[in-house]
Each structure stands twice: as C-alpha cells, then as structure tokens.
Amino acid sequence: MARATLTPREDREVFDVPLEIRPEHIDDNGHVNNVVYVGWLQQAGTSHWNARFDAETRARWSWVALRHEIDYVRALAPDATAVARTWVGDPQGPRFARYVRIEDGEGRLCAQGVSEWCLVDATTMRPTRIPATMLPTFERR
Numbered sequence: 001m002a003r004a005t006l007t008p009r010e011d012r013e014v015f016d017v018p019l020e021i022r023p024e025h026i027d028d029n030g031h032v033n034n035v036v037y038v039g040w041l042q043q044a045g046t047s048h049w050n051a052r053f054d055a056e057t058r059a060r061w062s063w064v065a066l067r068h069e070i071d072y073v074r075a076l077a078p079d080a081t082a083v084a085r086t087w088v089g090d091p092q093g094p095r096f097a098r099y100v101r102i103e104d105g106e107g108r109l110c111a112q113g114v115s116e117w118c119l120v121d122a123t124t125m126r127p128t129r130i131p132a133t134m135l136p137t138f139e140r141r
Contacts, residue, residue: 006100006101014085017040026078048098053137066095066116068115082103086099086101091135093129093130099114
C-alpha cells in the first residue's frame with residue numbers, strides 16, 4: 001500500500017536535482033524502468049551532500065545507503081522532463097532518513113521515496129553519530 005504523499009518539513013531545505021531520462025532508462029513498457037528510480041534517489045542525496053559540504057568535509061565523512069523504499073505514482077515517458085526534490089529528516093545517531101519526490105515537468109508527482117543513510121568515517125568506514133554542526137546545513141535557507 002502506498003504511503004501518503006511526502007511533504008517537506010518547513011524547517012528543511014528542499015534541494016532540486018534535474019534528472020536526465022536517457023534511452024537506456026526506458027523499459028519494454030515504454031517508460032522509465034523502476035531500477036532507474038533507485039539510482040535517482042542516490043543521485044539526489046549525493047548531489048545535495050556535494051553541493052552543501054566542502055571537499056575537506058566530504059573527504060572526512062561518507063554515506064552508506066541502508067535501504068530504499070519507493071512508491072510509483074505516474075509513469076515517466078521517454079520525452080518527459082523530471083526533477084528530484086530531496087530533504088532530510090531528523091538524525092538518529094549515525095542515520096538520516098532522506099526523502100525524495102520525483103516530479104515531471106508539470107510538477108506532478110511521479111514517484112516518491114525514502115532512503116535510510118548511515119554516516120561513516122571515510123577512513124575506517126565505521127558508523128559515526130551525525131555531528132550537531134552538520135544539521136544547520138540541511139535547514140531551509
């Protein structure tokens with residue numbers, strides 16, 4: 001059963017990532033294959049992280065995806081345009097829930113997902129509690 005439509009929290013930045021629909025994304029049913037959406041969830045989270053944190057921070061910390069959950073609402077056709085809109089939830093120790101809405105060029109919801117990410121030390125790959133100093137970066141600007 002599909003979850004309710006995901007809506008960003010008022011205090012969180014919503015980061016937009018334009019998505020490219022390539023010929024190899026189209027399946028035998030004539031629309032973007034479901035596997036592509038998993039990649040887009042990861043692309044949205046990674047793009048947000050890379051845009052908001054400097055090279056030194058990105059070299060110190062890394063993120064590992066623990067799970068993805070996606071609800072498909074409307075098919076994206078080969079000639080469509082799309083955008084991923086992403087924001088984070090509250091940290092739970094080393095974990096963050098990241099929310100993503102994938103919308104077509106008319107702003108219609110096509111898919112939505114929740115990914116659970118774990119912050120790790122980039123050298124040891126051990127989980128690390130999300131530092132409080134990291135949180136303001138994800139707040140609405």
